[in-house]
Amino acid sequence: MINTLLSKLGFSDEEIKTYLFALESGEQTAGFLAQRLGLPRPSVYGFLKKLAESGLVTQSVKNGIKTFTAAPAEKIGMIFDQKMDELKDDKKRFEMILPELVKNSGKMLSPRFQLFEGKENVKNAIKDTLLYRNLETESYWPIKTMIEILGVDFFKYFNKERIKRNMYVRAIWPERQKVDIKMNPYLGIGDDFLREIRLAPKEIDFEMGYWIYDNKVSFISSRKESFGFIIESREFAEMMRSQFNNIWKLSKTIEVDPKHTREFIEEISER
Numbered sequence: 001m002i003n004t005l006l007s008k009l010g011f012s013d014e015e016i017k018t019y020l021f022a023l024e025s026g027e028q029t030a031g032f033l034a035q036r037l038g039l040p041r042p043s044v045y046g047f048l049k050k051l052a053e054s055g056l057v058t059q060s061v062k063n064g065i066k067t068f069t070a071a072p073a074e075k076i077g078m079i080f081d082q083k084m085d086e087l088k089d090d091k092k093r094f095e096m097i098l099p100e101l102v103k104n105s106g107k108m109l110s111p112r113f114q115l116f117e118g119k120e121n122v123k124n125a126i127k128d129t130l131l132y133r134n135l136e137t138e139s140y141w142p143i144k145t146m147i148e149i150l151g152v153d154f155f156k157y158f159n160k161e162r163i164k165r166n167m168y169v170r171a172i173w174p175e176r177q178k179v180d181i182k183m184n185p186y187l188g189i190g191d192d193f194l195r196e197i198r199l200a201p202k203e204i205d206f207e208m209g210y211w212i213y214d215n216k217v218s219f220i221s222s223r224k225e226s227f228g229f230i231i232e233s234r235e236f237a238e239m240m241r242s243q244f245n246n247i248w249k250l251s252k253t254i255e256v257d258p259k260h261t262r263e264f265i266e267e268i269s270e271r
Helices: 002-008 013-025 030-037 041-053 074-105 119-131 143-150 152-164 234-250 262-270
Strands: 057-062 065-070 113-117 136-140 168-173 195-199 209-213 216-220 227-232
Touching (some): 002 013, 013 030, 013 041, 013 065, 030 041, 041 057, 041 065, 119 143, 119 209, 143 152, 168 234, 209 234, 216 234
Antiparallel strands (some): 136 209, 209 216
């Protein structure tokens, strides 16, 4: 777990290994650390320099010999706090220039077709919807397959961000793809969740999902193929909405007791 956290702070595997070994070993020379880690001394010096600049290692000189001591693990939390403060400041600066960027965006040529391959890039295809706010959208979604492909954590994050951006969604699931919303409270329905869900008739089944928003349609394939693509076209989006609305009329409404999903909404409200 700590390796993952340090990696998110920008440290390499070798730097993390050096810090953790130094944490266990106490005050040591770079030569000792290099020998025990089985790494070249010049490389270890470089790792220690990076760790020292971040405050995870302190350097001393005793009898003309440099020694290094790992900072307590609590220091990692302080570094996260610092990074978060920096990101908040950067976000404020970005929000100041955002109106001008939006104003000029009409002058830029945006791609009509974007292809996304692999699990992480497929997530980016879905997150494209989060560039928008205050929209009514439609999704034709094989939900069980999508959760298997992208994971529960991704959909928790995505739905929190969608709700914050006031993006309403009408979703159609294939009947065989239905999941227990009580066990997946991030898939709640109603005004707080900005979502309606219906089950398609049994004879309508699908593995590929799509999401219609603004003038775009984002398609996501099955786990086996693992790719997605976005088409930006007003006429195409209108055609897909027409198809969606016809199936929506034939589909059965899902109901769920709000008490099973209230906790997820409360998490968003607390932030």
